[in-house]
Amino acid sequence: MNTPLRPADLAREHGISTQAVRNYEQDSFLPPAARTPSGYRVYTEVHAAALRAFLALVAAYGHATAGGIMNAVHDDDVGRALTLVDRGHLRLLRDRETLDAVRQSIGHLTTGPAPEPAVTDWSIGELAHRLGVTAATVRAWERAGILIPHRNPATGYRVFGAADIRDAELTHLLRRGGYPLEHIATVVGQVRTAGGTESLAAALETWQERLTARGLAMLGAAGLLSEYLRERHPRPAR
CATH class of the missing domain: 1.10.1660.10 (Multidrug-efflux Transporter Regulator; Chain: A; Domain 2)
Incomplete structure (x- = not known):
């Protein structure tokens, strides 16, 4: 010694x-x-x-x-x-729990049922009700650049399609996991650019490897x- x-x-x-x-x-x-x-x-x-x-x-x-x-x-x-x-x-435990929750959500978004065929466009109120949040929350996600709904040319109201619903569901899950809006905007942007959640699913595997390490x-x-x-x-x- x-x-x-x-x-x-x-x-x-x-x-x-x-x-x-x-x-x-x-x-x-x-x-x-x-x-x-x-x-x-x-x-x-x-x-x-x-x-x-x-x-x-x-x-x-x-x-x-x-x-x-x-x-x-x-x-x-x-x-x-x-x-x-x-x-x-x-x-580390919280990160593992968040990873598991995101993975389950991605599985739901990629393999679960699509939005009801009878509803092709959702209003902000309908989307908020689906997620169990307020319309003000959905508008905050839009201001952060996470959601990019189009507008009804006749009324000017927001209209959310199937991809918007997917992005909103993912946002809702990540917010429950404690992620800031800036980070969520990056993740959702990657999903949107790739045209789906497959790229995020691959990223989750890398995340899992890092947590294990x-x-x-x-x-x-x-x-x-x-x-x-x-x-x-x-x-x-x-």
């Missing part, structure tokens, strides 16, 4: 610069290093374990959360560190963080 290491030794293991190692120490992502009489930093296996944990946490939770976790550990506030870990897992990264980071905590506070020999 007390084997002296140079900054270059830590940097080489991860393919990063020695300056990055020094920056991580300065930001308290690593514990403070001892100094030689001439001022050179001296690291140990404890620092190596801290760097492994930090970089794994970055891959799993992002730089800001990873830094917060390591700062909490070095403040001897493991409870705060674990709270940040828990929040990351909660976000993040979950696995969290597992790996948890193991390295636990290892660092043991290195930092070893149990006394019996």
Whole structure:
């Protein structure tokens, strides 16, 4: 545990610069290093374990959360560190639930029954009633560029066709999943450009792969963080 290491030794293991190692120490992502009489930093296996944990946490939770976790550990506030870990897992769970909900909706939109043949054009009130929202909500989606209904040339009223209904149903689902209107506009625009939801279905598979990769990264980071905590506070020999 007390084997002296140079900054270059830590940097080489991860393919990063020695300056990055020094920056991580300065930001308290690593514990403070001892100094030689001439001022050179001296690291140990404890620092190596801290760097492994930090970089794994970055891959799993992002730089800001990873830094917060390591700062909490070095403040001897493991409870705060674990709270940040828990929040990351909660976000992942919510993303999984949203993905499942969107996938189910896409399945409904692509394989479910089309709008009733007798109704070729829907008014804003009929669409709002179908979705269980207010007409004001539908107008807000239109202002955001998500829905682009055409107008009845005689009355000037909005008219929603089958593609508009599909886009509105997808919007309603994504809003329930917590997505902002700006993001939904991009997704619906991609569906509209492709002429259907097949492109979004393919994107969902990529989303699933990313969530799986993040979950696995969290597992790996948890193991390295636990290892660092043991290195930092070893149990006394019996």
